[in-house]
Amino acid sequence: MPALNHYLVLAAILFSLGLTAALTRRNAIMVLIGIELMLNAANLNFIAFWRFRPNPDEMVGIMFVLFSIAIAAAEAAIGLALIISLYRHYRTTDLDQVDALKG
Amino acid sequence: MNTVNYLGLLRLLAPETVLTITGLIVLFFDAGVMRRQSIPRRQQVAAFLLSAGAMLAIGWSRHYSLADPNSTSMLVIDPLTQLMKQVILFLTIFTALVSLESKFTPHVGEYFALLALATLGMMFLVSSVDLLMLFVSLELTSLSLYILTAFQKDKLESSEAALKYFLLGGVSAAFLLFGMSWVYGLTGETNLIRIAGQLRDRATDPVLLAAMVMMLIGLGFKIAAAPFHLWAPDVYQGAPTPSAALIASGSKVAGFFVLARMTLAGLAGAEGSGVWNGFAPGWVPVLAVLAVLSMTLGNLAAIAQTRVKRLLAYSAIAHAGYMLPALMAHNTMGTIALLYYVTTYALTMVGAFGVVAVVEQQTGSDAYDAFTGLSRRSPALAVCLLVFLLSLAGLPPFAGFFAKFYVFTAAASASTRSLGLLWLVILALAMSVVSLYYYLQLLKQAFAVDPPAGAKIIRPLPATLFTLVFLALLVLLLGALPHLLVNKLQAALVVSGL
Numbered sequence: 001m002p003a004l005n006h007y008l009v010l011a012a013i014l015f016s017l018g019l020t021a022a023l024t025r026r027n028a029i030m031v032l033i034g035i036e037l038m039l040n041a042a043n044l045n046f047i048a049f050w051r052f053r054p055n056p057d058e059m060v061g062i063m064f065v066l067f068s069i070a071i072a073a074a075e076a077a078i079g080l081a082l083i084i085s086l087y088r089h090y091r092t093t094d095l096d097q098v099d100a101l102k103g
Numbered sequence: 104m105n106t107v108n109y110l111g112l113l114r115l116l117a118p119e120t121v122l123t124i125t126g127l128i129v130l131f132f133d134a135g136v137m138r139r140q141s142i143p144r145r146q147q148v149a150a151f152l153l154s155a156g157a158m159l160a161i162g163w164s165r166h167y168s169l170a171d172p173n174s175t176s177m178l179v180i181d182p183l184t185q186l187m188k189q190v191i192l193f194l195t196i197f198t199a200l201v202s203l204e205s206k207f208t209p210h211v212g213e214y215f216a217l218l219a220l221a222t223l224g225m226m227f228l229v230s231s232v233d234l235l236m237l238f239v240s241l242e243l244t245s246l247s248l249y250i251l252t253a254f255q256k257d258k259l260e261s262s263e264a265a266l267k268y269f270l271l272g273g274v275s276a277a278f279l280l281f282g283m284s285w286v287y288g289l290t291g292e293t294n295l296i297r298i299a300g301q302l303r304d305r306a307t308d309p310v311l312l313a314a315m316v317m318m319l320i321g322l323g324f325k326i327a328a329a330p331f332h333l334w335a336p337d338v339y340q341g342a343p344t345p346s347a348a349l350i351a352s353g354s355k356v357a358g359f360f361v362l363a364r365m366t367l368a369g370l371a372g373a374e375g376s377g378v379w380n381g382f383a384p385g386w387v388p389v390l391a392v393l394a395v396l397s398m399t400l401g402n403l404a405a406i407a408q409t410r411v412k413r414l415l416a417y418s419a420i421a422h423a424g425y426m427l428p429a430l431m432a433h434n435t436m437g438t439i440a441l442l443y444y445v446t447t448y449a450l451t452m453v454g455a456f457g458v459v460a461v462v463e464q465q466t467g468s469d470a471y472d473a474f475t476g477l478s479r480r481s482p483a484l485a486v487c488l489l490v491f492l493l494s495l496a497g498l499p500p501f502a503g504f505f506a507k508f509y510v511f512t513a514a515a516s517a518s519t520r521s522l523g524l525l526w527l528v529i530l531a532l533a534m535s536v537v538s539l540y541y542y543l544q545l546l547k548q549a550f551a552v553d554p555p556a557g558a559k560i561i562r563p564l565p566a567t568l569f570t571l572v573f574l575a576l577l578v579l580l581l582g583a584l585p586h587l588l589v590n591k592l593q594a595a596l597v598v599s600g601l
Contacts, residue, residue: 038277045284
C-alpha cells in the first residue's frame with residue numbers, strides 16, 4: 001500500500017505542473033485548467049493527510065475537500081463566463097493579444 | 104445529545120442573515136416590481152433597499168458572545184469583529200450611494216445583489232477563525248468581486264481587467280489552499296487558535312515555513328502587496344468605478360483583518376524577527392520583504408501615471424506597504440494602529456473613487472486632463488478631492504496623518520534590540536515624501552490650472568454630493584479627534600483579544 005509520502009510527492013508534482021501551465025500557457029482556458037490542477041493537488045494533500053491521521057473519525061480533512069471541490073466548480077463557472085465576455089470583445093482567448101491595460 | 108441553541112446562533116448571525124435577505128430582496132424587487140422603470144429610478148430604489156438592509160444589519164450587530172479559548176468553533180463573534188463588520192457595512196452603503204452616479208449597466212438588481220454578497224463574504228472573513236471558514240468566505244468575496252469587475256460588459260477594459268483579476272486570484276487561492284493543506288497535515292487542526300498551540304514548539308520546521316509563505320502569498324494578493332500587486336492597477340482602471348471603490352475599501356479592510364488574525368493568532372510563536380542585522384525565519388521577515396517592495400514600487404510607479412484610477416491603484420499598493428509594519432510590531436498598539444489605518448484609509452478611498460466616478464461620468468475620462476480646473480467647474484467636488492488626497496498623503500489635520508503616526512510609532516517602539524523596525528519606518532517616511540509629489544501634481548491640475556475653454560460645469564447628483572461631503576467631514580473629524588475611533592478599537596480589542 002502506498003505510504004503518505006507517495007501521495008504528498010504526487011500532490012507536489014501536480015501542483016508544480018498546474019503552476020507551470022498557469023504561468024506559461026497563453027490560452028486563457030489552459031491557464032484555467034492549470035489553476036484547477038493546483039486546487040486539486042491541494043485537495044489530494046487534504047485527503048492523504050486525513051486518511052493517515054491517527055484518528056480518522058475526525059472528518060475535518062474530508063469536509064475541507066468537499067467544500068473546496070464545490071468552490072472550484074463555482075470558480076470554473078465564473079472563469080469560463082469571464083473568458084466568454086472577453087472573447088466577445090477580442091475574438092480570441094490568447095492572453096498575449098489582450099493588452100489594452102498596461103502601465 | 105449535544106443540543107444547539109439555534110435561536111442564540113441566529114441572534115449572533117443576525118447581521119449576516121439580514122444582509123443575505125436584503126440581497127435577495129434587491130434582486131427580486133428589481134426583476135419584478137421595478138422592471139419597467141427607468142434605470143436611474145431602479146438604481147435609486149435598489150441602493151435605498153441595500154442601504155436600509157445594511158443599516159438594519161448594523162443595528163443588529165451588537166450581540167456577541169466571548170469565545171471559550173479551548174473551543175473548536177469556526178466563527179468568533181466578539182466586540183472587535185462586530186466593530187469591523189460595522190465598518191465594512193458602512194463602506195458598502197457609501198459604495199451603493201456612489202454607484203448612483205455611474206450608468207454602466209442595465210442589470211441594476213444583479214449589481215446591487217452582488218454588492219451585498221461581496222459584503223457578506225467580507226463579514227464572514229472577519230469572523231472566521233478556522234481555515235475552512237476562512238477559505239470559503241475569502242472565495243465568496245473574491246468571486247463576487249470578479250463579477251463586479253466585469254460588470255461593464257460593453258467596455259473592453261472591464262472584461263480584460265476581470266479576467267486578469269480572476270486568473271491571478273485563482274493562482275493565489277490555490278497557493279493559499281495548498282499552504283493550508285500542509286498546515287493541516289503538520290498540526291492535524293484547522294482551528295487557528297489550536298494550530299498556534301501546536302506550532303509553539305516547532306516554529307522553525309522548514310516545511311511549516313514553506314506552508315506559511317504559501318498562505319501569505321494568498322493573503323498578500325488580497326491586500327495587493329507587491330510582488331502580488333499585478334492585478335491592482337488594471338482592475339482599478341478597468342472595473343466600473345463603484346466596484347473599484349469596494350475593492351479598494353471593504354475588501355482591503357477584510358483582507359488586512361484576516362491577515363492580522365492569521366499571523367497574530369494562527370501563527371503566533373512563528374514570528375521570527377525582522378530587526379536590522381537580526382533576521383530570524385518566520386512571518387515577520389516575509390512581511391518585511393512585502394512591505395519594502397510595496398512601498399518602493401507603489402510610490403515610484405505612481406509618479407509616472409497619467410490616469411487617476413491607476414494613480415490610486417499604485418498608491419493603494421504603497422499604502423499596503425505602510426500598513427504592514429504595524430502588523431510586524433505584533434503587539435496591541437500595532438494592531439490598533441493597523442485597524443485605525445485601514446479604516447480611515449478605506450473611508451478616504453471610497454471618497455476619492457466617488458469624486459472620480461462623478462468626473463468620469465460627466466467628462467467620459469479619468470485622465471489628469473479631465474480634472475483640469477475642477478475647482479472652477481465644481482468647487483465642492485474639488486474641495487472633497489483635496490481632503491481625500493491630502494489625507495492619503497498623510498498631512499495633518501486629516502485622518503491619514505494620525506494613521507501614519509500611529510503605525511510608525513508602533514513599529515519604531517516594537518523592538519528595542521539593535522535598531523528594531525526603525526529601518527522600515529525610515530524607508531516609509533522617505534517614501535511618504537515621494538507620495539506627496541504625485542498627489543500634489545493632481546491637485547495642481549485641479550486647483551491651479553485654468554479650465555479649458557468650453558469645459559462644462561460638473562454637477563453631481565445631490566445624493567452623491569452629500570455622501571462625498573459626509574465622507575470628507577468624517578476624514579477631517581477622525582483626523583482632528585482620532586481618539587474617537589482609537590478608544591473604540593482599544594476597548595473592543597481589550598475585551599476580545601485577537
